Amino acid sequence: MKFGKYLLEKSREEWAGEYVDYKALKDLIKISAADYESNTLPSFSPRTTSLTVQRVQNRRDSAEEDFFKCLDSEVEKVGRFTAQLVAKLRERLEHVRAAAADVKPEDAEALLEDAKNVGDEFLQLEKYVNLNYMGFHKILKKHDKMLPASPCRQFYIAHLHNQPWVQGNYSDLLFVLSNVYSKLRGDKSATVVSDPGVTQGVRCVTTKFWVRMSDVSTVKHHLLQHLPVYQVSPADFSGDAELVNQVYLDNSSLELYHCRLDKRPNAMALRLRWQGGAGPTLVHVDRKTHKESWQGEESEAASIVLPEERVVGFLEGEYSVEEAAAEWAARQAPPPGEAAVEAFRAVFTDVQRVVDAKQLKPTMRTQYMRTRFQIPFDPSVSVNLDTTICMMKENSEDGPTCSAAGRWYRDPTLPVARTEITRFPHAVLEIKLTLAGGDAPPPWVSELTDSGLLTEVSKFSKYIQGVATLFADMVQAVPYWVDDEVVRASMLLSAPELPAEVHPTARDLKMGKRSKSRMQGADMAGPGGGASAERELRHPLLGDAPTLRLMPGGSGRRLDEPEPSGLLDWWFRKPPMAEHKALPPGTLPERMExxxxxxxxxxxxxxxxxxxxxxxxxxxxxxxxxxxxxxxxxxxxxxxxxxxxxxxxxxxxxxxxxxxxxxxxxxxxxxxxxxxxxxxxxxxxxxxxxxxxxxxxxxxxxxxxxxxxxxxxxxxxxxxxxxxxxxxxxxxxx
Missing domain, CATH: 1.20.58 (Methane Monooxygenase Hydroxylase; Chain G, domain 1)
Incomplete structure (x- = not known):
């Protein structure tokens, strides 16, 4: 379907005049292209030598100037209309919030409907922004295609990406809407969770789903109508999401990875976790142990909290359990009981023993924005929504390792190469249900899972996905979900280049171009990255840009095909169907199963x-x-x-x-x-x-x-x- 027709079908009738005028811009490009072709013919017009005689204006320059004037006008129009809509939504939301503060029971239902309408309007605004951004992206691409002598797409996309209506992040509105819903439902207000110290023996039924980035806001709005946004630490919390960093431990043979992938009994995952955009101060040491559900067992989780400066000593075995327990007990108010201290000591000793026995080191980091939905003090339904997920090697390929530098996490000043980072193309939704025996999940949970917005992915793990992508030459098996077309395309962006003796066929080149064009949005190299902003803007109003930026990597180079050395080599070599070109940078070698x-x-x-x-x-x-x-x-x-x-x-x-x-x-x-x-x-x-x-x-x-x-x-x-x-x-x- 042509984009002009697509734009007409997706446009909202009452906003018909506020969308980008795609047809007018396309007509101006056609005029410029026709003038360009006519100007390429030899001109025999007399040369102007007098300063008093006005020179004849170049028709092509005039037409292209009209195009850019019209383009700037359309960008300003969209920005102005977006600002008006946001102002109206803020005003309506403030009115609903004020009314909800002292609402009467008989008026609660009407206010709930008003709040839902505000959320629906916000989703329509997001679609408006995304549709217009896509229109500008398409028209700039068409300009460069029809006028190759004067490309402008890369420059103008960077300019467009800096517009307020594109950069705007209005997740604070979503948080206010969450509080309104919570107030009207009669939920308890969110409270600060004190340092739990140890959370051991956690048992719950967890289901994980993938969510398309274009559906994230819709899923959020559905969740807000039933669960409030949960703040773990309101002092360090802004908007509806917070940044989470997790550093996973493993050894040189990736033993923990393979055990978790094979779901072996008592397979363990160890990670160091902290929240917030600043550097870590308190670090959670998490341990997850896999159990066989078919044997009536459930996986267990345990966690202890350590000061950041003590983590290196903990991993090296220099930090004793007596000292750690004493410091942890001193931080608690009120002082913990003997049972809590013993639980802390047990987890500390067990994790330190495993780290020493298996020679575990910081291996890979996952970073994402997490929005948590839960009614405080009610663990029956808890939902985590993780967006802008990226995975990164914790040890630089060209720089010193964490151990050599005396660190437990990667030096943030080191550059990140293309093969050291990967970005996951979907959001991940995790639903935890803690129900009494025989109880069914709430109807709204079933409604969400059956809505078509979610794709269930059993036992999905960010750690397994990251290791399978970034350590492809070391793993012996990969998870089943890598067969997903979009996921595989994202993995190819981080894979090393093929060696010179491997040559793509014409079909490979075509598929590589498709994957590259499809996943250019995942390449966050910066404002000048061409289509790099397209993936960000699938949910620009409610999302946050990743804090890590992809460093420019090498580009594909031409590979010369070797001469056949024998009859079999000649017979089975690739037929000369097309010119031999290198695949796009980052091609994951096929594993022989x-x-x-x-x-x-x-x-x-x-x-x-x-x-x-x-x-x-x-x-x-x-x-x-x-x-x-x-x-x-x-x-x-x-x-x-x-x-x-x-x-x-x-x-x-x-x-x-x-x-x-x-x-x-x-x-x-x-x-x-x-x-x-x-x-x-x-x-x-x-x-x-x-x-x-x-x-x-x-x-x-x-x-x-x-x-x-x-x-x-x-x-x-x-x-x-x-x-x-x-x-x-x-x-x-x-």
């Missing part, structure tokens, strides 16, 4: 089955002709015709057997060595098919000739030797 061996064997057996079938027919015909000749006259034509057919089919069967064996051995070697090369054969099946067609054609031709000669012989005279029989005698020297 065991099923690949089985597929190779099945292909080999399929070829053998066909060859044996043809060979059996040929052998049966030879046996039949030999038995017939032993009983009848040796000059009988029919048996010799049968022999000729068998001699034609038998070499075809032998060639098929040889081809199947050679290809099977070659592919087995390629799979065993995990060679990054193409193992498909585009010539062999075609050649064998033509060979079978030629053999059957020869048999049919001989049969027709014999039939014609037999008909002619039956009309008069003694029948001459049949053509097939004569050919057979010449072949055998008879």
């Amino acid at each position: 065991p099923k690949t061996y089985f597929a190779n064997e099945r292909t080999f057996l399929a070829w053998l089955h066909m060859a044996v079938t043809i060979g059996s027919i040929a052998t049966a015909l030879l046996g039949y002709s030999g038995a017939t000749q032993s009983r009848k006259h040796p000059e009988e034509a029919a048996p010799q015709s049968v022999q000729l057919i068998a001699i034609i089919l038998l070499p075809v069967a032998l060639l098929m057997c040889g081809y199947a064996l050679l290809v099977y051995l070659w592919r087995t070697n390629q799979i065993a060595s995990r060679a990054l090369s193409y193992i498909d054969d585009r010539r062999g099946p075609r050649a064998l098919a033509w060979l079978v067609v030629a053999a059957l054609g020869a048999i049919m031709t001989l049969g027709i000739v014999d039939l014609v000669e037999e008909i002619e012989a039956s009309r008069g005279g003694a029948p001459p030797p049949l053509a097939a029989a004569a050919a057979m005698r010449r072949l055998l020297g008879a």
Whole structure:
């Protein structure tokens, strides 16, 4: 569908005149393109040499100037209308908030409807902003395509990204709306959660979902109508979300990753977590232990809190449990009981022992904006919504490791290379239900999960996703969800380049371009990143830009194809379908799973089955002709015709057997060595098919000739030797 038609279909009728005038801008581009083509022809107009005579104006410059004037006017129009809408929404929301402060029970229902209308209008405003931004992006792309001599898209996108209506973050309005809903429902006010010290034996039913970035605001609004935004620490909390950093521990063999991926009993995950955009002060040491639910067990979680300056000593084993317990107890008010202190000591000792025994080090960090929805003191339903998720290697590839630098988290001054960071393309929604036995979840939860806005992803883990992407050369298996097209495209952006001996086919180049164009929005290289802002603006009003920025990485380089060194190399090399170009930067090598061996064997057996079938027919015909000749006259034509057919089919069967064996051995070697090369054969099946067609054609031709000669012989005279029989005698020297 053309974008102009799409814009008309998605536009709101009452705002019809406030959208970008896409058609007018497109017409101006066409005029500029026509003038550009006419100006490329030789001009024979007289040259102006007098200063008093006005020079003839260049038509192309005039048309393009009109385009940019119109473009600036449209940007200002959208910005002005957005500011008006936001001001009206703030005024309406303030009115609802004031009315909710002392609402009467009979008026609560009407105020709830007013609050819902404000939320719906806010979603419409977000769609308006996203649609207009997409329109400007499309028209700039069309300009550069039709006027390649004067590209402007990259520059103007950066200018557009700095507009107030694009940069605006109005998540504070969402938080006010949350308080209004909470007040009208009669929920308790959110309170500051004191330092829990230890949370051990937490058991709950947790389900994780993916949410498209374009649906995040809709999901938030649905949740706000039933749960308030929960503030863990209001003093450090602004808007509806807070930044969360988690540093995961693992060893050089990624033992914890593989145990968690395989869901082995008692598989453990250890991480260091802190909230807020500033540096860590208090660090939560979290331990999660996997249990088998089919055995009636549930996974457990435990957490202790340490001062930031004590984390390195804790990981190195220099921080004793007695000292840690004493310091933790001194921070608590009121002082904890003996049971709480013993629980702290148990978790501290166990985690420190595991870190020392498995030689665990900071490996990977996850960073995201978390919005938590929960009624205080009511853990029956708790929802976490994580957006702008990114994963990063904790140890720089070119700089010192955390251990060498005496740190437990990455030095923020070090640059982040392209292969050290990946951005997850979806938001993650986690629903935790703590219900009594036999109780069903609330109806609104079922309504949300069945709305089509969520995609359930069982056992999804940010840590597993990050390690599978950033440590692809070290992992032995990857999670099932990497088959998602959008997720895989995001992984390709962080993958290392293919070695020089691997060459893409024309189809690979086409798919690579699609993935690159689809995921350019995930490349947050900065304002000049072209389409880098498109993904951000899927929810610009309620979202927050990531704090980490992707460092410019290397670009793809041209790879020269090596000359074939042998017959097999020549046969199986890529046919010259297109010019050999490098894939876009970041291509994840395909992992050879065991099923690949089985597929190779099945292909080999399929070829053998066909060859044996043809060979059996040929052998049966030879046996039949030999038995017939032993009983009848040796000059009988029919048996010799049968022999000729068998001699034609038998070499075809032998060639098929040889081809199947050679290809099977070659592919087995390629799979065993995990060679990054193409193992498909585009010539062999075609050649064998033509060979079978030629053999059957020869048999049919001989049969027709014999039939014609037999008909002619039956009309008069003694029948001459049949053509097939004569050919057979010449072949055998008879």
